[in-house]
Each structure stands twice: as C-alpha cells, then as structure tokens.
Amino acid sequence: MWSEATQPWLLASGYGEHWGLTQGWPLILLPLAILPWVLHGQMNFPHPALQGLPEDALSAWLDRLWKIALSLLILSLALALTGPYLKSSYVEKVGRGAHVMIVLDRSASMNEPFVKKGDAQAREPKMKVARNVLKTLVAQGHDDLMGMVTFSTSPILAAPLGNDRGYVQAALDATEAGGMGFTAVARGLGMALDYFADQPVTGARAMVLVSDGGAHLDGKTQDMLRAMFMRQQASLYWIYLRSESGVSLKQSLAEGENIDAYPEYALHEYFQTLNVPYRVYEAENPEAVMAAVRDISKLKNKPTRYLEPVSRQDLSQYAYALAWLASVLLLALYGLELKRWQA
Amino acid sequence: MPAGGFKAWVDRLPAWLHGWASEAGQPVAWRKHCLWLLTLLLTVILFKPHAMLPNRVYDWYFVVDITQSMNVPDYQAAAKSVSRLEMAKQSIRKTLSALPCGSQVALGMFTERNVVNVVEPVEVCSHFAALDQTVASMDWRMAWAADSFIAHGLYNALEQTPQLGKQMRLMFFTDGQQAPPANPKYMPGYAGKAGDVQGYLVGMGKPTPSKIPKLDEKNAVAGYWEQEEVQRFGNFGMAETLSVLAMENRQLDRNAGHGPGNALLENAHLSALDAQNLQRLANITGLSFVRLDTAGQGSDWATGLGMTAWRWAETDLRPWLAGLACLTWLVYLVLTFANSRYLVFFSKAWPGARQKHGARNA
Numbered sequence: 001m002w003s004e005a006t007q008p009w010l011l012a013s014g015y016g017e018h019w020g021l022t023q024g025w026p027l028i029l030l031p032l033a034i035l036p037w038v039l040h041g042q043m044n045f046p047h048p049a050l051q052g053l054p055e056d057a058l059s060a061w062l063d064r065l066w067k068i069a070l071s072l073l074i075l076s077l078a079l080a081l082t083g084p085y086l087k088s089s090y091v092e093k094v095g096r097g098a099h100v101m102i103v104l105d106r107s108a109s110m111n112e113p114f115v116k117k118g119d120a121q122a123r124e125p126k127m128k129v130a131r132n133v134l135k136t137l138v139a140q141g142h143d144d145l146m147g148m149v150t151f152s153t154s155p156i157l158a159a160p161l162g163n164d165r166g167y168v169q170a171a172l173d174a175t176e177a178g179g180m181g182f183t184a185v186a187r188g189l190g191m192a193l194d195y196f197a198d199q200p201v202t203g204a205r206a207m208v209l210v211s212d213g214g215a216h217l218d219g220k221t222q223d224m225l226r227a228m229f230m231r232q233q234a235s236l237y238w239i240y241l242r243s244e245s246g247v248s249l250k251q252s253l254a255e256g257e258n259i260d261a262y263p264e265y266a267l268h269e270y271f272q273t274l275n276v277p278y279r280v281y282e283a284e285n286p287e288a289v290m291a292a293v294r295d296i297s298k299l300k301n302k303p304t305r306y307l308e309p310v311s312r313q314d315l316s317q318y319a320y321a322l323a324w325l326a327s328v329l330l331l332a333l334y335g336l337e338l339k340r341w342q343a
Numbered sequence: 344m345p346a347g348g349f350k351a352w353v354d355r356l357p358a359w360l361h362g363w364a365s366e367a368g369q370p371v372a373w374r375k376h377c378l379w380l381l382t383l384l385l386t387v388i389l390f391k392p393h394a395m396l397p398n399r400v401y402d403w404y405f406v407v408d409i410t411q412s413m414n415v416p417d418y419q420a421a422a423k424s425v426s427r428l429e430m431a432k433q434s435i436r437k438t439l440s441a442l443p444c445g446s447q448v449a450l451g452m453f454t455e456r457n458v459v460n461v462v463e464p465v466e467v468c469s470h471f472a473a474l475d476q477t478v479a480s481m482d483w484r485m486a487w488a489a490d491s492f493i494a495h496g497l498y499n500a501l502e503q504t505p506q507l508g509k510q511m512r513l514m515f516f517t518d519g520q521q522a523p524p525a526n527p528k529y530m531p532g533y534a535g536k537a538g539d540v541q542g543y544l545v546g547m548g549k550p551t552p553s554k555i556p557k558l559d560e561k562n563a564v565a566g567y568w569e570q571e572e573v574q575r576f577g578n579f580g581m582a583e584t585l586s587v588l589a590m591e592n593r594q595l596d597r598n599a600g601h602g603p604g605n606a607l608l609e610n611a612h613l614s615a616l617d618a619q620n621l622q623r624l625a626n627i628t629g630l631s632f633v634r635l636d637t638a639g640q641g642s643d644w645a646t647g648l649g650m651t652a653w654r655w656a657e658t659d660l661r662p663w664l665a666g667l668a669c670l671t672w673l674v675y676l677v678l679t680f681a682n683s684r685y686l687v688f689f690s691k692a693w694p695g696a697r698q699k700h701g702a703r704n705a
C-alpha cells in the first residue's frame with residue numbers, strides 16, 4: 001500500500017530513469033534522526049530556582065544546533081549508505097595531444113607472414129606484427145586520444161576515440177585476421193574520418209592506416225575521400241606491411257609498367273594527391289615501424305574539452321561530506337559543554 | 344557584534360573549551376571518544392578507501408546479430424517504432440550501467456556464419472565510456488557478409504566464450520532468422536556439452552512476420568525486400584539419389600534444389616522471431632531462451648541468480664566504515680541521554696554511564 005502510494009511520486013522524480021539507489025534497506029535508519037529531539041536526560045545541574053535564572057538565547061540556539069547536527073549526521077549517513085547515483089550522465093574531460101584513429105586491415109591476407117621462408121620468428125603473420133607495433137604506439141603518448149577502426153569488407157568501430165588506452169589494447173587483442181579477402185580501405189578510412197566530423201578542429205588529427213596491400217579506389221570514392229580528408233584536416237600515416245612479393249613504394253615504377261597491376265602503388269600515388277600531410281612507412285621488418293610510432297607521438301594538440309559518458313555518477317560522497325561536517329560540528333560543540341558548574 | 348564583544352569571546356574560549364579535559368578517566372569520557380572516532384571514520388571515508396576483497400561480479404560476452412533482418416522495426420518505445428538491433432543495443436547499454444564494478448564485458452557481432460570478437464573482456468566501470476560508445480556504434484553496415492546462419496554463429500560464439508574467460512557467460516541477441524534457407528542435413532552439430540557455457544539466447548522481434556526494410560545511406564527506409572529478391576530455397580548439398588540405376592528409374596531430383604523439402608518458401612523475404620528454432624538451439628547448447636520485450640530486461644538477466652562470478656575485486660570500503668559510524672553515533676546518543684527514562688535499562692546495565700557530575704558538583 002505504502003509502496004503503491006509512493007510509486008507515482010518516485011516515477012515523477014525520475015527514479016530508475018535518471019537516478020537510483022544501490023540499496024534500499026539503509027532508509028530504515030532515517031527515523032533515528034528524531035531521537036535527539038524526543039529524548040531528554042542530558043547531563044544537568046540541579047538548581048534550586050531555575051525560574052530565577054535569565055534565559056540564555058545563545059545556549060538555546062547552541063542546543064538546537066547540536067540537535068540539528070546529530071540529526072543531520074545520521075540522515076546523511078543513511079542516505080550515503082543507500083548509494084544514490086545518477087544514471088548515464090556525462091563528465092567533462094580535458095584532452096591534450098593529438099587525436100589518432102588507427103585503421104587496421106583485418107583481411108585474410110594479414111594472416112600471411114612477411115616472408116615465406118625462415119624460422120618461426122621470421123614467419124610471424126603480418127597481423128601479429130601489426131598488433132605488436134600498434135601496441136607500442138598505444139602504450140606511448142598518454143595525452144593523445146586514440147580510437148580504432150578495423151576493416152575487411154566493411155569497417156567495424158573497435159574502439160571509440162578517447163583516452164581509454166586499456167580499451168584500445170583490449171580491442172587490439174581481439175583482432176584476428178578473418179573476414180574476407182576484400183580490402184575496403186576507403187570505407188575504413190571513411191568511417192574513421194567520420195569520427196572527427198562533429199568536432200571542431202583543435203589540433204593534430206592523424207589517421208594511422210595499417211594495411212598490407214592496396215585496393216582500387218574508383219574515381220568517385222577517391223574524390224569523396226579527398227574531400228573528407230580536406231574537411232577534417234587529418235594527416236595520414238600509412239604503415240605498409242610489405243609482403244615478400246609486394247612492390248616497394250620507394251622506387252618509382254619502371255617505364256612502361258602498368259600501374260593498375262600494383263594496387264598499393266596506385267594507392268600510394270593517390271594518397272600523395274590528398275593535399276594533407278602524408279607519410280608512408282614501409283615495414284619489411286618489425287623495427288622499421290618504430291619510426292612511424294615516434295613520428296606520431298610527436299603530434300600535439302590544443303587542450304580540448306569533451307564529454308565522456310560514465311556508467312553512474314556516485315552521489316554518496318556528497319552525503320559523506322555532509323556527515324563529516326556534522327561530526328566536526330559536534331566535536332566543536334563538545335568543547336562548549338559545561339562539565340562543571342561555573343558560578 | 345562590536346569588536347570588544349569579540350575580544351570577550353576570545354578571552355572566554357579557554358574556559359569554554361575546559362570541557363575537553365574534565366572527563367578523563369570516567370566512563371562518561373566515552374562520549375568524547377565516540378565523537379573522535381566518528382570524525383576519524385568520516386575523515387577516512389572522505390578519501391574513498393577501497394581494498395581488494397572477494398566481490399560478486401558478472402562476466403558477460405554480448406553478441407549482437409547485425410544481419411539485415413534485425414532492422415525490422417517491430418518494437419515500440421515511446422510511441423515510436425524501434426528496430427530489433429536498436430532494442431538489443433539499448434538493452435546492452437542498460438545492462439552495462441547495471442553491472443557492478445569489477446565485472447568483465449566483451450563484445451561481439453554476428454553475421455554470416457561467425458562471430459567477430461570486437462573487444463576482449465574489459466572491466467566495466469573503468470571502460471564504461473568506450474564500451475557504451477562501441478555498443479552504440481554497432482550497425483548493420485558493419486556486416487562483412489550478408490548470410491545469416493544462426494546455428495553456425497551461435498556455436499562459434501559458444502566456442503569463443505570460454506577462451507575469453509573462465510567464468511564468461513554468453514548473451515546472444517538474435518531474431519533467429521535463417522537466410523538463405525539452410526539444408527537441415529548439413530547443419531553443424533554442437534561440439535560442446537550442453538551447459539558448458541551458461542547464458543541467454545535472447546529472442547528479438549515479434550512472432551508475426553514483418554517485411555525486412557532496405558535502408559539507404561541515411562538509414563531511411565528505401566524499400567523492402569521482395570519475394571523475388573531473396574533466395575527461397577537452400578541450394579547447398581548433394582542429391583539424395585546418386586546412382587545411375589535410380590536415375591534410370593526416372594528419379595530426376597539430382598539437379599533439383601536441395602533445400603528443406605525442396606519446396607519454395609513463401610515467406611523467405613519476411614522475418615519473424617523464430618522462437619521454435621531458437622528454443623531448439625537453446626536446448627542443444629544449454630543456454631536459456633528468453634524473449635526480450637523491454638530493454639530493461641537484459642540487466643535483470645545479466646545480474647540474475649546463477650550468473651554470479653566471485654572474484655577478488657576493488658571493493659568500496661565506505662559503507663563498512665559508515666556502518667561503524669552509525670553505531671558510534673548511537674553509542675554517543677545513548678551516553679548523552681543516559682538519564683532519559685526511555686534508556687533506564689541502559690543506565691542499569693552500565694551505572695557509570697549515568698552522569699553524576701552535576702549532582703556531585705552542585
């Protein structure tokens with residue numbers, strides 16, 4: 001009956017929707033707050049004629065203050081014990097450093113090693129190498145905001161742009177080459193660039209593309225991607241995991257070679273026309289990639305404010321602080337108590 | 344207050360604070376001790392103490408079906424149609440904020456025949472923002488292939504779950520839509536034992552078939568899948584009859600479609616919650632089949648009985664200290680009002696607590 005009566009009131013206040021209590025039982029402590037007001041029997045000094053004494057307004061108020069402090073203490077403790085919280089709210093954070101989106105290729109070819117011959121160490125799958133390299137990148141530069149998109153046929157947002165490094169590491173741990181043979185570079189980059197779309201440009205934005213091969217981009221896609229790069233003013237770092245049979249991007253193609261036969265070369269040529277800072281790192285071996293990691297960690301940014309959702313905002317700390325104040329007040333008032341009759 | 348008055352107050356301060364020293368060695372001094380203890384406890388609380396203690400947590404691997412049938416908007420929320428995918432996402436997000444700190448959460452997506460693990464298990468409170476945003480960004484466009492072989496996907500997810508963590512549970516959100524129709528003879532068997540992995544198989548959608556929308560770039564409905572556009576029979580598998588003799592006896596089904604019963608399905612372009620098939624899969628795998636009606640249900644299942652994983656985790660010590668503080672408060676109160684007639688029983692039990700100062704000093 002009681003709960004039925006309070007139900008509409010609770011709902012109107014947004015209980016369950018915007019705020020909630022972790023536990024309900026400490027509420028039974030609330031009635032204790034009236035005890036100081038109903039109980040009598042404090043230490044007293046017998047006096048033959050109380051009527052003859054002048055009323056001391058200050059003492060009366062001090063007494064009230066003392067009772068208020070006592071009540072407040074137990075009220076705020078009971079409230080704190082219920083663990084009140086605000087649901088899905090946002091906290092403001094300040095980010096420094098660059099905004100880095102990692103775009104990682106998950107296509108099937110990433111399962112192949114750099115070289116086919118050699119011992120087990122030399123025949124590490126490219127995916128594993130890429131993962132290790134990115135882990136070093138993620139472990140560095142703690143001011144940078146990072147996110148990750150993985151792609152094969154379609155892009156998947158694996159980690160949103162933020163300062164949660166542990167999460168990016170966990171997302172990297174989960175990457176396994178799989179998916180289809182198709183390498184949709186454009187869609188992966190597009191999704192990562194989209195991530196900057198709603199935010200003002202406050203400093204360096206970097207796209208770190210980690211891929212082992214090229215893909216043909218048709219004219220329309222090329223123009224769209226170029227426009228996106230220009231608009232978001234993001235620089236591009238391509239960590240090209242060259243396989244043994246792959247072409248090196250450092251040398252120009254021989255005269256008469258058909259560029260279409262070398263998709264990675266075509267992609268390289270296209271990236272150079274993007275009008276944004278672009279660098280390519282050829283990683284024939286794991287060490288070569290460290291250069292890229294160093295370059296990216298040099299990027300800087302103006303401090304930017306952004307909102308980050310939190311699961312629950314704990315409110316009990318405020319109640320505890322109130323209880324603390326009340327207890328300090330009680331302690332102070334204790335000193336004011338007369339322990340002996342002062343004539 | 345005039346300045347002189349203030350001076351007078353300061354002069355009287357030592358006399359006032361005389362109260363501090365006067366009770367030493369007496370049972371009543373416990374009043375003072377109580378206050379000191381109270382303040383000490385609350386001061387410690389302000390620094391948010393926590394320690395590693397065994398804690399009740401929940402480990403979940405959430406897998407969402409992102410095939411196109413999940414775009415069917417057959418849920419209602421606030422007088423608006425909500426798609427099954429949206430509903431599943433909302434349910435996961437609510438669950439994320441309901442899980443106690445220390446719980447581990449991994450995310451995955453299903454399409455075609457397998458489940459892609461998007462993120463390995465992470466602690467839910469410290470990584471809440473990233474988890475929440477990742478779930479929010481899950482989209483049918485992330486599908487890397489268009490088929491939907493639910494049994495393959497579920498078994499794949501069940502295979503991954505124990506690798507993600509010993510106490511990991513699986514919550515698999517799907518409408519059970521099988522597309523294209525599969526040949527039952529070639530469906531995989533469950534390699535594990537029923538009940539190896541605990542969890543829920545969450546059925547999404549209504550049992551009445553609805554048309555599957557085609558969404559354009561802005562997620563607006565651009566049309567619906569028509570009967571002619573979808574594959575209406577399973578075409579995988581071998582003919583029943585392979586012998587020449589049988590063919591000579593005019594059994595000509597060698598080149599026929601090999602789907603279920605070889606008959607064309609009437610409603611392959613429609614999608615409904617396939618409760619029967621999901622229930623069957625749940626029985627095989629030992630998961631519990633449940634139907635999601637409101638987004639909030641997910642968190643009840645996730646924190647339900649039998650899903651608990653006890654683990655050493657960071658535990659907030661404030662409630663324990665606060666409980667102690669409450670007790671101290673009570674003791675202080677009782678000592679203060681020891682002469683009260685409501686507390687006669689108390690002063691009888693501890694005669695020293697009864698305050699006799701006044702009487703003695705008068």
